[in-house]
Amino acid sequence: MTRRVCDAGEVVRAQVVIIGAGPAGLLLSQLLHLAGIDTIVLERRSRTYVEARVRAGVLEPGTVELLKRAEVSQRMERDALTHDGFRIAFGSGSTRIDLRSLAGAPVTVYGQTEITQDLIAARLSLNGAIVFEAEEVVPLDFSGAKPRVTYRKDGRSHEIACDFIAGCDGSHGVSRACVPAEAISLYEHAVPFGWLGVLSDTPPVGHELIYSRGERGFALCSMRSPARSRTYVQVPVSDSPEQWPDQRFWDELRRRLPKDAAEALITGPSLEKSIAPLRSFVAEPMRFGGLFLAGDAAHIVPPTGAKGLNLAVSDAASLADALIAHYRHGERRPLDTYSESCLKRVWRAVRFSWWFTGLTHRFDEDAFTAKLQLAELEYIAASRAASTMVAENYIGRVK
Ligand code: FAD
Ligand code: DHB
Numbered sequence: 001m002t003r004r005v006c007d008a009g010e011v012v013r014a015q016v017v018i019i020g021a022g023p024a025g026l027l028l029s030q031l032l033h034l035a036g037i038d039t040i041v042l043e044r045r046s047r048t049y050v051e052a053r054v055r056a057g058v059l060e061p062g063t064v065e066l067l068k069r070a071e072v073s074q075r076m077e078r079d080a081l082t083h084d085g086f087r088i089a090f091g092s093g094s095t096r097i098d099l100r101s102l103a104g105a106p107v108t109v110y111g112q113t114e115i116t117q118d119l120i121a122a123r124l125s126l127n128g129a130i131v132f133e134a135e136e137v138v139p140l141d142f143s144g145a146k147p148r149v150t151y152r153k154d155g156r157s158h159e160i161a162c163d164f165i166a167g168c169d170g171s172h173g174v175s176r177a178c179v180p181a182e183a184i185s186l187y188e189h190a191v192p193f194g195w196l197g198v199l200s201d202t203p204p205v206g207h208e209l210i211y212s213r214g215e216r217g218f219a220l221c222s223m224r225s226p227a228r229s230r231t232y233v234q235v236p237v238s239d240s241p242e243q244w245p246d247q248r249f250w251d252e253l254r255r256r257l258p259k260d261a262a263e264a265l266i267t268g269p270s271l272e273k274s275i276a277p278l279r280s281f282v283a284e285p286m287r288f289g290g291l292f293l294a295g296d297a298a299h300i301v302p303p304t305g306a307k308g309l310n311l312a313v314s315d316a317a318s319l320a321d322a323l324i325a326h327y328r329h330g331e332r333r334p335l336d337t338y339s340e341s342c343l344k345r346v347w348r349a350v351r352f353s354w355w356f357t358g359l360t361h362r363f364d365e366d367a368f369t370a371k372l373q374l375a376e377l378e379y380i381a382a383s384r385a386a387s388t389m390v391a392e393n394y395i396g397r398v399k
Pocket of ligand 1: 019020021022023024025042043045050054055056057112134137168169170171173174274275276294295296297303305306307308309310312
């Protein structure tokens with residue numbers, strides 16, 4: 001059960017106020033709790049909404065370790081799939097990226113939906129404070145010594161005084177938006193297409209993921225379990241899911257897959273269907289006095305490299321470690337270097353996600369780019385060095 005946080009007009013205190021109950025905010029709250037640091041999480045949406053949101057599915061080894069450290073890995077260790085490699089298909093050719101032999105570790109396939117549910121269950125079982133449906137959340141006075149956050153709940157106003165504010169409220173949140181424009185630099189790159197994703201209770205086409213560069217556009221066959229598929233096709237960003245009845249989606253997916261996968265494809269009704277735009281975005285720095293940004297609040301990557309969730313989790317762990325060093329040992333340096341150290345990792349992931357997107361997606365009317373894509377894909381298929389670059393970036397670690 002959620003602890004009652006405060007009555008109208010009353011000012012309560014927390015060491016850290018966390019805005020947003022996505023993976024970054026929830027993991028940060030859990031890691032701080034385990035270190036004896038108290039937090040209040042303010043989330044705009046309902047618990048039901050947050051727990052049902054379908055998003056990413058591939059976890060780097062570092063993410064799995066962090067979920068173990070946070071003591072939320074029980075269900076993941078039981079239900080997740082371990083993948084030693086994945087396939088990149090490109091018309092006439094195909095190559096398997098052997099993650100274990102090239103980069104020394106596999107990835108784990110486990111839905112972000114499940115991680116969110118596991119983290120919320122863990123926070124609430126430890127009497128953690130999560131205020132769902134918190135409206136008009138505003139971080140205030142974070143450039144001084146007494147930051148505070150105000151919000152409304154059930155028509156009443158509330159205020160929390162704190163030492164630090166963590167902005168984990170995604171790309172459209174309030175935290176980054178309240179930073180003065182002159183204090184922040186924004187770097188952005190968009191492409192004119194998105195991914196149409198379908199979740200279905202149908203068996204995956206194979207044991208491992210297939211990223212396919214089809215002549216008609218990109219497609220990805222992923223999964224959540226041996227009985228549940230998550231599949232995507234590249235579509236114009238202006239399309240809406242209503243334009244894509246199930247039959248049209250499956251027909252288009254089949255056309256973009258290599259022959260063996262197309263023949264193995266089993267279709268069924270969609271359980272969820274949505275379109276995600278593809279863009280790269282980085283805000284620098286990630287710290288403004290007592291306000292720290294983490295996860296999608298600070299950066300977005302196109303989903304092709306499966307990096308968004310993994311970056312969010314890494315930021316949360318870095319911030320947790322810096323705050324723990326501050327509270328336990330009075331150290332300021334980890335807080336001071338938080339932004340710089342995160343941004344190194346972030347730009348590595350931005351680069352890989354941008355590169356993998358450019359390699360596998362269709363850029364309309366651009367025959368030159370298409371030829372370069374095929375030449376590079378043939379090179380990756382032939383070269384252990386090039387495949388190693390892909391594998392190391394995909395697992396987020398250099399061997
Ligand atoms: P989020 O998960 O966005 O969580 C932020 C939370 O803050 C949300 O719960 C939100 O409701 C809350 N919030 C927002 N504003 C406020 C406010 N004003 N006050 C209080 N709370 C607020 N990545 C992949 O790797 N592969 C994928 O296939 C993939 N698919 C995606 C599909 C979609 C539609 C989106 C949006 C993202 C996808 N991503 C994917 C990216 C990945 O899911 C994110 O990188 C990850 O969710 C980031 O976690 P986060 O905690 O930083 O942010
Ligand atoms: C999934 C999403 C990705 O962005 C990706 O690169 C791989 C898998 C997924 O939803 O399963």
